[in-house]
Amino acid sequence: MTHPIQIILTRQLAGYLSVPFFLVDPKGKLLFYNEPAEAVLGRRFDETGVMPAEEWSSIFTVVDDDGRAVPPNDLPLMITLTKRRPAYSRFFIKGLDGVVRHVEVAAIPISGLQDEFLGAAAMFWEVPE
Amino acid sequence: MRVTLFGTRGSVAAPGPETAGYGGNTSAVEVCGKDGTILVLDAGTGIRRLGLQVLSSIPRIDILLTHLHMDHIQGLGFFGPLYNPGIEVHIWGPSSSTLSLEARLSRYLSPPLFPVHLRDLPRLTCHPVPRTPFDVGPFHVRTALICHPGPTVGYRIEAKEGIVAYLSDHEPALGLRNGQWPGKDWISGYDLAMEADLLIHDAQYTDEQYKRCLGWGHSTYQHAFEFAARVGAKEIIPFHHDPSHDDATLDFLLEEAVRRCQPGFKVSGGREGAVFEVGLS
Numbered sequence: 560m561t562h563p564i565q566i567i568l569t570r571q572l573a574g575y576l577s578v579p580f581f582l583v584d585p586k587g588k589l590l591f592y593n594e595p596a597e598a599v600l601g602r603r604f605d606e607t608g609v610m611p612a613e614e615w616s617s618i619f620t621v622v623d624d625d626g627r628a629v630p631p632n633d634l635p636l637m638i639t640l641t642k643r644r645p646a647y648s649r650f651f652i653k654g655l656d657g658v659v660r661h662v663e664v665a666a667i668p669i670s671g672l673q674d675e676f677l678g679a680a681a682m683f684w685e686v687p688e
Numbered sequence: 689m690r691v692t693l694f695g696t697r698g699s700v701a702a703p704g705p706e707t708a709g710y711g712g713n714t715s716a717v718e719v720c721g722k723d724g725t726i727l728v729l730d731a732g733t734g735i736r737r738l739g740l741q742v743l744s745s746i747p748r749i750d751i752l753l754t755h756l757h758m759d760h761i762q763g764l765g766f767f768g769p770l771y772n773p774g775i776e777v778h779i780w781g782p783s784s785s786t787l788s789l790e791a792r793l794s795r796y797l798s799p800p801l802f803p804v805h806l807r808d809l810p811r812l813t814c815h816p817v818p819r820t821p822f823d824v825g826p827f828h829v830r831t832a833l834i835c836h837p838g839p840t841v842g843y844r845i846e847a848k849e850g851i852v853a854y855l856s857d858h859e860p861a862l863g864l865r866n867g868q869w870p871g872k873d874w875i876s877g878y879d880l881a882m883e884a885d886l887l888i889h890d891a892q893y894t895d896e897q898y899k900r901c902l903g904w905g906h907s908t909y910q911h912a913f914e915f916a917a918r919v920g921a922k923e924i925i926p927f928h929h930d931p932s933h934d935d936a937t938l939d940f941l942l943e944e945a946v947r948r949c950q951p952g953f954k955v956s957g958g959r960e961g962a963v964f965e966v967g968l969s
Contacts, residue, residue: 560873560879561832561872561874561875561876561878561880562873562874563832564832564833564835564876565833567835567874568862568863570874571862571863574863575863671833672782672783672784672833672839673783673785673819675819
């Protein structure tokens with residue numbers, strides 16, 4: 560089924576950004592992440608493909624600044640999905656390549672013209688150490 | 689169902705002897721059901737002549753607007769049935785995030801741009817395009833927002849006889865990398881046009897124009913043909929002709945695109961006055 564135009568255009572935008580970008584549908588299913596995100600997550604999107612929220616939210620090891628594990632539901636994108644509001648956090652993520660990176664993440668809901676919830680996007684920045 | 693093109697021009701009306709073959713009026717298409725139900729697709733300048741041919745005995749007409757750019761609504765105030773108290777006119781079109789369809793249309797249909805207020809028209813009802821399909825007489829109508837600046841919808845009109853898809857202003861090729869099309873879920877308008885018997889699709893630009901106007905929401909002939917091939921359309925009408933393209937240019941562009949793309953579907957020139965019977969083949 561064709562994705563809503565807002566999601567199609569968001570993916571197109573993500574494809575032209577240097578900012579790592581992660582896009583999910585309203586149920587949290589991973590739809591796409593761009594090449595800069597591949598560098599942070601440690602695997603090409605072509606290799607991971609589409610996956611449900613339970614899978615992507617647990618596949619990466621995430622710890623906070625004090626070394627405590629961050630529960631999947633506390634990740635910004637999961638907060639945005641459940642509360643439909645922007646969320647921000649800063650944590651360490653161990654990518655699928657085994658490398659630990661310190662990142663900031665901002666997630667935003669993607670809402671349509673009539674406020675229908677169409678999905679969410681997360682943008683990552685590596686924190687300069 | 690019978691489909692008649694009353695206006696095929698894009699952007700602005702372009703009347704004159706050099707455009708008489710394809711016509712100079714902007715977007716307006718009549719879709720007439722077997723029972724006489726009339727849908728009008730867009731209200732460009734072509735709708736004026738369409739209105740002259742509507743029988744005054746018809747009880748209702750539905751106008752489906754793709755969007756509210758001027759070339760798609762300029763003829764609305766000159767559509768005779770709007771002033772006939774015996775005819776119900778229903779206008780369907782996209783609202784915005786802050787304004788209703790009626791409020792958006794009123795920006796044009798009110799002084800000083802137009803002498804008559806929308807609210808003064810006798811039997812007019814405005815409907816924001818719903819996100820779910822709706823029925824008008826024998827027609828089952830599906831809509832979706834498509835790639836064009838501002839809220840713009842495409843229409844899929846299903847009847848027992850067949851399917852007509854109308855994507856008058858559409859840039860599905862926006863963002864293609866090296867001409868590679870993505871999977872069908874990521875192509876704007878795919879579900880609307882899928883396996884349509886008749887696809888009326890934007891083909892405004894030459895390749896050179898498209899390079900200069902990337903993101904303006906329109907297609908080249910080649911984009912339109914590639915889109916039609918992907919969705920499995922049986923016939924395409926290139927539409928929304930650029931006002932700077934005279935008849936000779938449009939003939940050349942059509943022939944050139946057919947030669948380059950070798951489409952496996954029927955291609956019919958988008959000429960004002962052309963009539964298509966869907967479901968007779």
